[in-house]
Amino acid sequence: MIDERTFTNKDALAQAQDAISDLVLRAQLMGLSLLGESVRIQQDDNIGTMCTDGRAIRMSGKWLLNNGLRGNVFDTLHEWLHIFSNHVARKGARDPKLWNIACDMVVVRMASEILSRPGDPWPYPTDGVIPAPWSEGLSAEEIYDRLLQNPEEAKKCMPQPGNGEHQNGGDFDYNSAGERTEEEEQAFYQKFTEELAQAQLITERSGTDVKARYGDAVHSRLNEVLKGTIPWGKLLRGDLIDAVTQQFATWSPPKRKYYPTLIMPSYRSTRERKLLLAVDVSASVGQDLMKEFISNTMPAAARAKETIVVTFDQVIREVVKTSRPKSILTDVKFLSGAHSYTDVRPVFDLVEEHRPSAVAILTDGYLTYPDKPYPSTLWAIPKDKGRPPWGKTYVMESSW
Secondary structure (H helix, E strand, C coil), X not given: CEXXXXXXXXXXXXXXXXXHHHHHHHCHHHHXXXXXXXXXXXXXXXXXXXXXXXXXXXXXXXXXXXXXXXXHHHHHHHHHHHHHCCCCXXXXXXXXXXXXXXXXXXXXHHHHHHHCECCECCCCCCCCCCCCHHHCCCCHHHHHHHHHHCHHHHHHCCCCXXXXXXXXXXXXXXXXXXXXXXXXXXXXHHHHHXXXXXXXXXXXXXCCCHHHHHHHHHHHHHHHHCCCCCCHHHHHCCCHHHHHCCCCCCCCCCCHHHCCCCCCCCCCCCCCCEEEEEEECCCCCCHHHHHHXXXXXXXXXXXXXXXXXXXXXXXXXXXXXXXXXXXXXXXXXXXXXXXCCCECHHHHHHHHHHCCCEEEEECCCCCECCXXXXXXXXXXXXXXXXXXXXXXXXXXXXXX
């Protein structure tokens, strides 16, 4: 999100807006994340180019005006990738400048790969760190260790004097990062993961395969980031069926003159909307988890033409077609200790029979699963529990 109050130069503000608008078109996942509220983009004329403290991106107004659109797009993505990778917080006791260089080797390569197109590669900027061929596939920590043992390697990848300070071991603001409290860190991370997961859902709705489009490094890090606790009721905004179904509406990209308004995918559907809610009753879920599950699935149930509630452990316990699933779920009785294992396969036999638009399952994740995945499945999992091998998983805020 651009903090317009910090921009004293309207032309510089326009350049920053154009860069993000262009990123939405070139790299939808990253551009949409930058339109959120967590990462703040600010003008700061006390720096020469751009920098980040791991949470905000600060930009020199003069640099924005002289850097050109392509340069601003690359540099903004560069700083976002540092935030996405949590590079500032990962410094530890390492040499700050050398750590910045190591991290730049990672994100410069990532940014170039993200912005490149078949037959149209995006070259590394000449004013910054040029990733060494040997650094490909290595983590920032692994690169740092090699640079520490071979200081001459660091000099080889640095730009020539006078070419600017960007990516030159000086785009991390460690001082601001050290001033934040633990509560502020947690609040940022929570908001960032919510917005990033929303961006992922919208990207997938556009028909984009995140791994194929952005590469293994971004895909792996995205999975790592989103393993954290996400209040998925807020994330899905009550539209669970559309969030997990594979038949997405078409995406209309934003027009720059409407920045920062986005034209979101249409939620209109002519298909019958049928929702199946399944609850694992083999262990004591507890009232907190059940209340959370109910509150976050009821908006989806209200949009469905039909809702089927299923309770199960080793076998199916109850199947109820209802227009009032909340009352059914509120009265669920848990059979703690009744069986030594839980089998979700009978639930998917019912799924094959009823063919719902979406399936939401509350469980601890320790189940016997079907041999093949079923599309449009969302698993609601408590914190620190097992992970289903397929489907979309959202971690509940509460614990068992």
